[in-house]
Amino acid sequence: DGGITQSPKYLFRKEGQNVTLSCEQNLNHDAMYWYRQDPGQGLRLIYYSQIVNDFQKGDIAEGYSVSREKKESFPLTVTSAQKNPTAFYLCASTPGHLFGGYTFGSGTRLTVV
Amino acid sequence: SQKIEQNSEALNIQEGKTATLTCNYTNYSPAYLQWYRQDPGRGPVFLLLIRENEKEKRKERLKVTFDTTLKQSLFHITASQPADSATYLCALPPSGGSYIPTFGRGTSLIVHP
Numbered sequence: 001d002g003g004i005t006q007s008p009k010y011l012f013r014k015e016g017q018n019v020t021l022s023c024e025q026n027l028n029h030d031a032m033y034w035y036r037q038d039p040g041q042g043l044r045l046i047y048y049s050q051i052v053n054d055f056q057k058g059d060i061a062e063g064y065s066v067s068r069e070k071k072e073s074f075p076l077t078v079t080s081a082q083k084n085p086t087a088f089y090l091c092a093s094t095p096g097h098l099f100g101g102y103t104f105g106s107g108t109r110l111t112v113v
Numbered sequence: 114s115q116k117i118e119q120n121s122e123a124l125n126i127q128e129g130k131t132a133t134l135t136c137n138y139t140n141y142s143p144a145y146l147q148w149y150r151q152d153p154g155r156g157p158v159f160l161l162l163i164r165e166n167e168k169e170k171r172k173e174r175l176k177v178t179f180d181t182t183l184k185q186s187l188f189h190i191t192a193s194q195p196a197d198s199a200t201y202l203c204a205l206p207p208s209g210g211s212y213i214p215t216f217g218r219g220t221s222l223i224v225h226p
Contacts, residue, residue: 104156
């Protein structure tokens with residue numbers, strides 16, 4: 001079945017450490033997104049990519065970086081510059097055409113220890 | 114920029130009753146509106162899309178209405194069940210040349226047995 005796979009499901013980061021969250025889709029979708037969700041809060045956009053080798057900053061890109069070297073992969077790196085990284089991270093994709101719904105992964109919960 | 118308002122207070126109802134959730138939006142006329150369901154610790158799941166020229170859409174026990182004059186969508190779950198308990202988000206497509214959708218914060222629905 002097609003879908004989005006995020007890994008790991010849980011991730012623990014030490015202070016000053018960079019960590020990378022994986023997002024892989026086999027839906028042949030062009031557009032991919034990374035969101036951060038804090039308890040009781042809505043989705044906040046970190047980065048998005050419409051095509052391979054191109055990505056744009058969202059509303060809260062500081063302290064994060066991404067790459068889009070392959071259509072199916074859109075990894076997110078949480079750098080040490082992100083001062084409050086503890087959150088639930090969601091990856092999403094869409095075909096990019098009108099009326100296309102968004103498919104989300106099951107999320108990665110990142111905790112700073 | 115477009116904004117979505119969903120009731121931040123949880124909706125508590127008894128099993129078997131109809132749940133009605135509201136999504137109000139501002140600033141532009143979208144071609145469609147989407148509804149998603151999110152369970153705790155999981156990513157949102159697409160439920161329904163309603164187009165601007167559709168007044169109402171149904172899927173099993175779900176019904177969505179779309180009033181472009183009022184800039185409002187209503188999401189109904191008839192014969193509600195405890196398994197319907199979740200957070201429900203509405204979403205607008207990108208506008209004005211943007212590739213970024215707008216998601217509401219969601220309304221939590223709690224169905225009591």
